[in-house]
Amino acid sequence: MSGYAIAHLEEIDEISDGRCPWRPVRPHLGITAFGVGAWTARETGDRLINEHDESDDGQEELYFVTQGRARFEIDGAAHDAPAGTFVFVPPGVPRTAFAEEQGTTLVAVGGVPGKAYEPHTYHLWAPIKPLYDAGKYAEAADRGRAAIEAEPESADAMYNLACCESLAGRTDDALGHLRRSIELSEQFRAFAKGDSDFDPVREDARFRELVGVS
Numbered sequence: 001m002s003g004y005a006i007a008h009l010e011e012i013d014e015i016s017d018g019r020c021p022w023r024p025v026r027p028h029l030g031i032t033a034f035g036v037g038a039w040t041a042r043e044t045g046d047r048l049i050n051e052h053d054e055s056d057d058g059q060e061e062l063y064f065v066t067q068g069r070a071r072f073e074i075d076g077a078a079h080d081a082p083a084g085t086f087v088f089v090p091p092g093v094p095r096t097a098f099a100e101e102q103g104t105t106l107v108a109v110g111g112v113p114g115k116a117y118e119p120h121t122y123h124l125w126a127p128i129k130p131l132y133d134a135g136k137y138a139e140a141a142d143r144g145r146a147a148i149e150a151e152p153e154s155a156d157a158m159y160n161l162a163c164c165e166s167l168a169g170r171t172d173d174a175l176g177h178l179r180r181s182i183e184l185s186e187q188f189r190a191f192a193k194g195d196s197d198f199d200p201v202r203e204d205a206r207f208r209e210l211v212g213v214s
Contacts, residue, residue: 003030005029005030007025007028007029009023009038009040009105011028012024012025012028012038014040015123015126015127016126016127017122017125017126017127017129017130018129018130018133019047019050020039020046020047020048020049020050021039021040022037022038022039023037023038023039023040024037024122024123025037025038025107026119027119027121027123032117032119033117034109034110034111034117035059035108035109035110035111035117035119035120036107036108036109036110037107037108038066038105038106038107038108039105039106039108040103040104040105041068041098041099041101041102041103041104041105042102042103043099043102044099044100044101044102045098045099046098046099046104047096047097047098047099048070048097048098048099048104048106049063049072049095049096049097049106049108050096051073051094051095051096052094052095052096053091053092053093053094053095054089054091054092054093054110055091055092057091057112058091058112058113058115059091059110059111059112060088060089060090060091060110060111060112060113061088061089061095061108061109061110062086062087062088062108062109062110063081063086063087063088063089063097063106063107063108064085064086064087064106064107064108064109065081065082065083065084065085065087065104065105065106066083066105066106066107067083067103067104067105068082068083068099068100068101068102068103068104068105069081069082069083069099069100069101069104070082070085070097070098070099070100070104070106071097071098071099071100072087072095072096072097073095073096073097073098074087074089074093074094074095075093075094075095076094080100081097081106118155118185119154120156121151121154121156121157122156124144124147124148124150124151124154124157125144125147125156125157125160127143128140128143128144128147128160128164131143132160132163132164137164137165137167137168138164138168138170140164140168141161141164141165141168141170141173144157144160144161144164144165145161147161148161153184154184155181155184155185155188156181156185156188158177158178158180158181158184159177159178159181159188159191159192161177162174162175162176162177162178162181162192162198163195163197163198164197165177166178166197166198166199166200166201167197167200169200171200171201171204174198174201175201175204175206175207175210178192178198178207178210179210182210189210189211189212190211192207192210192211193211193212193213
């Protein structure tokens with residue numbers, strides 16, 4: 001078995017967390033070595049890339065405009081990017097992008113310098129986030145539990161599920177899934193320590209032990 005995969009852009013379903021719809025290329029093709037996704041504008045003026053700076057995880061990002069024309073705004077400066085343009089942005093630098101033409105499409109590839117890639121599963125969380133944002137934590141937790149059954153080794157999906165369960169008053173479930181997320185990726189220990197989603201369980205001795213608070 002060769003293990004290669006081929007997919008046309010339109011074969012990868014768009015998903016959204018209520019902001020910019022995107023196509024999760026990495027999980028669709030089964031890529032595990034780097035992150036990659038694609039965005040396509042329906043109308044001129046559509047935002048293609050949410051404003052962010054990658055300061056949390058230190059990820060470098062390379063964008064490539066495959067068709068149409070984009071306008072990048074990087075660290076307060078605007079840059080024209082017609083089809084065929086590469087745009088590289090290091091971590092800590094604010095960036096966003098808008099479509100200057102209908103159908104503008106760009107692909108983003110990312111990774112953290114000097115660190116083995118840890119696959120993220122935001123594609124599992126994105127359809128659930130609107131429930132979380134609306135305060136429907138129990139429903140979000142139910143959806144989240146179903147999502148991690150598809151990818152039970154996903155540390156970030158496990159963490160997000162624990163957040164929803166904490167806010168929904170499901171303390172035992174929240175602590176169990178938080179523990180598992182930390183086992184899968186140590187970074188979530190520090191995240192949980194300052195995350196207000198865990199305020200409902202913050203004084204629980206089990207939580208304090210998990211995050212290293214005496």
